[in-house]
Amino acid sequence: MAAHQEWLPPHSWGGLGWGGRSLRRWALRLGLLLAAAVFVALWAYPLLGFLLSALFPQVLQGDLRATLAPLHHALQGYELYALFNSLWVALAVGLLALPLGLWLAWLRERTTLRGRGGIEAGVWLLLIFPDFFLASGWMLLAAPIGPLAAWPAALHAAQLLLGPVGIVLTLVLKVVPYVFLVAQGSLRHTSAAQQEAARVHGLSRLWRLRLALAALLPALAAGFAIAYAESLRNFAVVATLGASSGFTMGTYAIYQAVNGMPLNFPLAAATSWLLLGLVAPALILQHRVGQRASQSQTLGGKHRPAARVRLGRGQQLVQGAVLIALGAFALGLPTLAALGVAWPRAGWAQIGAALPPLLAAIGYSLQQALVAASITVCIALPVAWLIARPGRVGRLLDVALLAMMALPLIVLAAAYLQAYTQPYAPLYGGSLLLGMAYVALAVPATSRVLMGPVAQLHRSLADAARVHGLSRLQTLRHVHLPLLSGALFYSWLLAVLSIAFELPASELLYPAGHPPLAVALLQYAGGFQLHQQARLQVLGMAVLLAFALLARWVYARFTPLAWRQIGQH
Amino acid sequence: MTLLHIDAAHKRFGSTTALHAVSLQLQQGEILCLLGPSGSGKTTLLRLVAGLERLDGGSMRLGQTVVDAAGVPFLPPERRQLGMVFQDYALWPHLSALDNVALPLHRLGRAAARTQALAMLAEVGLADLAERHPHELSGGQQQRVALARALAVKPRLLLCDEPLSNLDAGLREDLRERIGAVVRAHGISALYITHDHREALALGDRVGVMHQGRLLQLCTPRELLRHPATDFVARFTGAYGPWPVTLRAGRLHAPWGDTAAPPHVAAQAEGRHQLYLRASALHLPHASVLAEPPRPADSSAPHWTAQARVLGRITVGEHAELRLDLHGVPLRLPVADDAAPAAGSTMPLRIGTAQALLFPAAQTKTTKEHAV
Numbered sequence: 009m010a011a012h013q014e015w016l017p018p019h020s021w022g023g024l025g026w027g028g029r030s031l032r033r034w035a036l037r038l039g040l041l042l043a044a045a046v047f048v049a050l051w052a053y054p055l056l057g058f059l060l061s062a063l064f065p066q067v068l069q070g071d072l073r074a075t076l077a078p079l080h081h082a083l084q085g086y087e088l089y090a091l092f093n094s095l096w097v098a099l100a101v102g103l104l105a106l107p108l109g110l111w112l113a114w115l116r117e118r119t120t121l122r123g124r125g126g127i128e129a130g131v132w133l134l135l136i137f138p139d140f141f142l143a144s145g146w147m148l149l150a151a152p153i154g155p156l157a158a159w160p161a162a163l164h165a166a167q168l169l170l171g172p173v174g175i176v177l178t179l180v181l182k183v184v185p186y187v188f189l190v191a192q193g194s195l196r197h198t199s200a201a202q203q204e205a206a207r208v209h210g211l212s213r214l215w216r217l218r219l220a221l222a223a224l225l226p227a228l229a230a231g232f233a234i235a236y237a238e239s240l241r242n243f244a245v246v247a248t249l250g251a252s253s254g255f256t257m258g259t260y261a262i263y264q265a266v267n268g269m270p271l272n273f274p275l276a277a278a279t280s281w282l283l284l285g286l287v288a289p290a291l292i293l294q295h296r297v298g299q300r301a302s303q304s305q306t307l308g309g310k311h312r313p314a315a316r317v318r319l320g321r322g323q324q325l326v327q328g329a330v331l332i333a334l335g336a337f338a339l340g341l342p343t344l345a346a347l348g349v350a351w352p353r354a355g356w357a358q359i360g361a362a363l364p365p366l367l368a369a370i371g372y373s374l375q376q377a378l379v380a381a382s383i384t385v386c387i388a389l390p391v392a393w394l395i396a397r398p399g400r401v402g403r404l405l406d407v408a409l410l411a412m413m414a415l416p417l418i419v420l421a422a423a424y425l426q427a428y429t430q431p432y433a434p435l436y437g438g439s440l441l442l443g444m445a446y447v448a449l450a451v452p453a454t455s456r457v458l459m460g461p462v463a464q465l466h467r468s469l470a471d472a473a474r475v476h477g478l479s480r481l482q483t484l485r486h487v488h489l490p491l492l493s494g495a496l497f498y499s500w501l502l503a504v505l506s507i508a509f510e511l512p513a514s515e516l517l518y519p520a521g522h523p524p525l526a527v528a529l530l531q532y533a534g535g536f537q538l539h540q541q542a543r544l545q546v547l548g549m550a551v552l553l554a555f556a557l558l559a560r561w562v563y564a565r566f567t568p569l570a571w572r573q574i575g576q577h
Numbered sequence: 578m579t580l581l582h583i584d585a586a587h588k589r590f591g592s593t594t595a596l597h598a599v600s601l602q603l604q605q606g607e608i609l610c611l612l613g614p615s616g617s618g619k620t621t622l623l624r625l626v627a628g629l630e631r632l633d634g635g636s637m638r639l640g641q642t643v644v645d646a647a648g649v650p651f652l653p654p655e656r657r658q659l660g661m662v663f664q665d666y667a668l669w670p671h672l673s674a675l676d677n678v679a680l681p682l683h684r685l686g687r688a689a690a691r692t693q694a695l696a697m698l699a700e701v702g703l704a705d706l707a708e709r710h711p712h713e714l715s716g717g718q719q720q721r722v723a724l725a726r727a728l729a730v731k732p733r734l735l736l737c738d739e740p741l742s743n744l745d746a747g748l749r750e751d752l753r754e755r756i757g758a759v760v761r762a763h764g765i766s767a768l769y770i771t772h773d774h775r776e777a778l779a780l781g782d783r784v785g786v787m788h789q790g791r792l793l794q795l796c797t798p799r800e801l802l803r804h805p806a807t808d809f810v811a812r813f814t815g816a817y818g819p820w821p822v823t824l825r826a827g828r829l830h831a832p833w834g835d836t837a838a839p840p841h842v843a844a845q846a847e848g849r850h851q852l853y854l855r856a857s858a859l860h861l862p863h864a865s866v867l868a869e870p871p872r873p874a875d876s877s878a879p880h881w882t883a884q885a886r887v888l889g890r891i892t893v894g895e896h897a898e899l900r901l902d903l904h905g906v907p908l909r910l911p912v913a914d915d916a917a918p919a920a921g922s923t924m925p926l927r928i929g930t931a932q933a934l935l936f937p938a939a940q941t942k943t944t945k946e947h948a949v
Contacts (some may be wrong), residue, residue: 468667472723474654475627475661476730478680486680490671570710577818 009403018297031200046387048251050448055278058423062277068430078274079281087279090261097172098239101179105235109182109187117195117290119317121327127188135185137339138509140244142178144444144529144545145342146170147248148349151538171253175246179239181338186238187231194227196360198314199328216313226297233294233482240287244511247530258283259418266422266516280419291414351543359543360409366544367526370551373508376524380446381503385496387452387460392458412452421450421513438519445513450503457502462493474567493571497563508552578605578768580640580734581626587634588621595621597790598635603726603734603766608757609795610781612813618790619770623738626768627661628654637944639734648945660727660765661736662756664743666719666779667763668711668726674698675707678726691707700759717748724756728763735767741776742801753780774814778802786810802855808936811853817908823929829930832904833883849938860927861899881928887918901926 059066062078074467081087116127150166157163169177198220211219221228243259250256256264258279265276319327389571393408395402424445428435435441469564473483489496511526518527525548532541564572581603588596596618603609611619624630625637628644628651636646642870668677678694685693698704701721711719720740727735740756741749757780760767769940771777777784778798785795786809794806805811808819823830824847829838831852885908888900897916901908903926 018763466665466667468663468665469669471624471627471629471654472661472663472667472669472726474657474682475629475736476726477655479655479659482683483640487669491669541815568671570673 023490027055030199033466034052034383050444050451051189053413053424054448055415056274057421057427058277058419059280060277061274062281065274068218068426078272078278079351081275082278087258087261087265087275087282090242090256091258091279091282091286093172093256094240094283097176097285098177098236100176101183101239102232102236104176104180105183105187106232109184109231109235110191110224110228113191113195114182114190114564115327115331116350117192118314119318119319119327123328126329128316130331131185133339134181134503138244138526139178139182139242140248140511140526140529141346141545141549142181142338142342143174143245143248143347144533144541147252147533147536148545149341149345151349153349153538155345160434171250171255171336172250174249175257177253178245179242180235180247182242182245183235183238186234189237190227190231190234191224195314230297232293233290233297235353237287237290237294240283240290241414242414243418244526247511247515248533252533258286258414262416262418262422263512263515266425273422276422280416280422283419284414285417287414291410295410297483334508346545348543348544349538363547365528366547367539368542369523369525370548372522373514373525373548374504374551375557376443376446377504377507380450380507381500382505383443383447384450384454384507385500387447388454388458388499389462389492389496391451391455394455395455395459397464400466409452410439410454413456416512417449417510418512418516421445421516424513425449425516436517439522442517442519442524445517446507446510449510449513450507454499454503457499458492458495461492464492490568490571493567497559503554504559505547505556509548579603579710580605580607582638583622583626583635584637585635585774586622586625586637588618588625588630595790596625599602599787599790599792600635601785601792601795603768606764606766606781607782608760608767608769609802610777610784611768611787611901612774612777612784613770613787614772614813616789617787617807619787620738621737621790622787623768626734627659627736628657636639639730658730658733659736660730660734662720662723662727662738662740662924664739666711666716666723666743667709668719668722670711673708673710674703674714674722674725677711677722678729681726681940687689692885693849694725694729695727700720700728701725705899716744717752720744720752721755724759728765730760732765735765737767737769739771742772749776756780778814786813788813803932805853805934808851808853811934811936813854815860816855817851817903817906819851819936820904820906821938822850822852824848824850824935830881830935831881835879836881836930837879837881839933840934842930845935851938853934853936854928854930856908856910858929858932859908859910860911860929862927864927879930883926883928884923885926887920887922887924890918899924907928 038236057068063074063076065075065078066073082091091540112127112131115121116124145171146166149156150163150170153164154163154166168174176567213273240258242257243263246257246260247263248258262276262279262283265272265279300324315475360464391409395405425436427433428441435444469487469491470483474480475488478486508524509526510524511530514524515530518524523531525544529541529544529548532538532544578603581601583599583601585598585600586596587598588594599618599622601609611622613619621630625632625645631651632645632647634647637644637647638799639652639657642652643649644657651654666927668674669680672680673841675691675694675698678697679687679690682690682693695704695707698707701724703718703721703725704851706718711722715787720743723740737756741752753776769777769780778801781798783795784798784801786793786801786806794801794810796804801810805814805816812818820831822832824838824842824845826847827838827843829842829852830836852928883903885901885903888902888907889907890912891900898909899912901910901924
């Protein structure tokens with residue numbers, strides 16, 4: 009120690025000495041232990057216990073006797089029918105969403121359509137609009153007391169939306185943003201030179217179209233895979249539109265197995281395995297195609313985007329009218345239906361009396377979301393960091409994240425229900441368990457959102473800080489966090505909104521007497537309290553939108569301009 | 578006094594060995610340049626000195642303190658009292674130039690740190706741009722801010738990781754001189770790595786040449802030019818070649834003829850060798866093509882006269898160079914602005930043997946041109 013202190017100037021470069029080094033080692037060990045405990049509690053224990061129970065029904069009770077009975081049960085009757093429905097709905101959604109998303113991306117990136125910037129705004133609105141809000145809007149539209157009550161023919165047509173048609177339509181609208189974003193990225197990165205070379209060398213229009221489609225193939229494959237996988241994993245739309253019409257899908261079958269009497273976790277687990285078997289190939293395809301697509305991108309210093317197709321006046325009118333009609337159908341109709349049913353016909357006094365339970369549900373969801381999202385970001389950031397670093401740990405984490413994102417949310421929720429109703433882990437019935445589930449559900453997606461910005465942080469920025477005397481903590485505070493502030497804020501906000509609108513875990517794990525927003529909405533829908541349903545939907549969106557705008561204002565007000573301008577030059 | 582002592586440094590990345598038992602010492606107040614191509618290990622060595630990587634073998638001492646070695650606690654970078662100028666500047670984009678220089682001085686308090694930082698920026702000529710952010714500065718300005726930041730902390734050793742490689746040619750020379758002047762004015766020791774031999778030879782008190790993880794030679798620039806230890810060192814420091822030659826009975830036989838071997842060559846073993854020549858050994862004797870007036874030739878000094886084939890003429894900045902081929906080896910020699918010999922013609926070339934560099938013959942194929 010004396011040798012170290014020999015050259016250290018007294019007023020700077022001071023270190024912690026031997027005691028400090030020992031403290032750091034213990035802190036590191038404690039940190040690793042905590043990380044392991046979090047991993048086990050949030051994911052490993054509940055998921056392993058649940059998924060293994062398909063083969064070992066009493067595994068959480070310590071009984072390792074194996075049986076294939078749950079799998080046999082899942083492969084016949086109701087569950088098989090539900091899985092079959094999941095498969096054909098997912099394929100139909102994929103096939104319908106693909107041309108729709110491609111058309112929207114083409115309009116946005118390759119035409120001179122006036123107001124085409126609005127396509128992106130509409131797509132983002134669809135993305136953040138909760139899927140069960142859309143479904144709830146259709147239900148209200150088709151309700152006997154809804155806005156179409158005076159037009160029986162229209163009401164009858166709207167009632168077709170309650171069932172598989174409505175489910176497919178709603179899922180198409182929910183997944184089309186993903187297809188749009190993938191296709192848009194591909195169109196942006198494709199250089200004009202390829203088509204120009206085809207024209208100069210005399211290729212016909214048909215051949216040029218074939219070449220363009222070949223260039224887009226990775227994006228199309230990825231788009232289809234995402235649309236297919238998201239449809240298979242969806243629970244909210246099925247729980248809303250399917251339940252009311254008796255149409256069931258795999259995720260709802262899992263829910264019924266763990267929500268009905270008697271509880272049948274092994275059957276739910278077996279059905280989950282079969283559903284995973286349908287989801288996983290799509291996500292693997294999407295991951296592989298995504299990697300290959302980035303290799304074939306031509307973006308560079310000499311990149312020249314393809315010329316836009318000039319639309320004539322007639323085309324502008326037609327395309328614009330179709331776009332507006334689509335927007336009205338997708339967002340306008342459900343919103344207007346909800347507003348129409350929510351309107352206080354009996355006077356504002358009725359609204360006043362009806363508000364408290366609505367505000368309680370929204371308040372509870374927001375409160376849980378704020379806490380869970382904050383914890384989520386604290387876990388997701390180091391996870392994203394580890395994945396961005398080269399090495400075995402990063403690769404393992406990447407695969408684990410991918411596997412968790414493949415998991416339907418209802419599966420994790422069911423796993424929590426089974427794991428934390430055991431005598432040695434009796435957490436069921438409290439907000440803590442629900443919060444844990446929210447965090448477990450949100451971390452994979454939030455980590456992936458943060459991966460990009462973290463990977464873009466050049467190593468030399470931290471190296472420069474450390475060489476010039478800043479400790480790791482100081483480097484985190486003065487260099488990393490400011491540079492990541494935007495990404496952290498928006499990923500936190502996204503987590504808050506997705507948790508506030510979350511349904512599967514909320515439905516299975518909410519504490520008695522404290523239904524979150526989504527659960528309350530379903531309860532009103534199930535009890536035919538359509539006015540309350542509509543009011544909750546409108547109020548929920550309004551409150552959360554106001555919260556998002558307030559949070560954005562606070563972020564802009566209290567962070568230095570330089571932090572927010574990073575990457576914009 | 579020895580400031581940096583590296584003893585048999587060994588570093589592996591997976592199955593690749595980046596450094597093979599590299600040893601060197603850097604004295605107080607010295608600028609030591611490490612020269613080598615990409616992948617030679619010079620950046621790895623610099624990062625080891627900075628503490629950004631750890632040794633797999635050997636030891637490293639800063640002053641009297643062992644900072645990295647097996648069985649000894651590793652001293653992290655923030656405790657080594659160093660300054661570093663990075664190839665990509667590594668300025669923190671969310672901080673102004675002044676704050677970039679002041680942040681490492683945060684222990685002094687905000688006011689004192691900013692005062693000291695401003696003084697350092699003034700020294701590199703950027704006081705007027707103190708409030709600008711990195712994206713508002715040119716490449717040269719950013720690198721000067723980086724230099725100010727590295728020097729502001731009063732490091733005992735300055736590390737420079739190819740600081741000029743991202744700058745254009747004119748700016749490079751200007752900044753190289755500025756770096757040398759500022760470093761020497763502050764009496765700071767520096768370890769400077771580069772792949773440009775002109776930079777290393779101009780700046781370094783001593784220059785080390787690295788190749789494939791090994792330190793081939795470490796000496797003064799003059800010694801390096803006169804007595805390169807290997808053919809790689811000769812080639813990498815700008816010598817032309819190789820030409821296959823044979824030393825026999827005191828005479829040196831080259832593809833273009835033979836002459837008496839100078840004493841330093843005659844002392845070598847007879848047999849096949851490789852010949853390298855510096856530009857100073859090559860003369861175009863015709864006055865009409867010379868860029869400068871011809872030097873009086875010492876006819877008693879051993880020399881060759883060879884015929885070189887003209888490939889063309891190129892303009893380099895304000896001057897012209899003639900591209901020649903001397904038995905399969907391309908040369909570039911300065912010529913008068915108005916000299917324009919026809920491509921494909923031949924020109925006599927006087928080759929002085931006093932500066933001939935001879936190395937054992939390599940196991941490479943010789944071309945028809947080289948057959949002796």
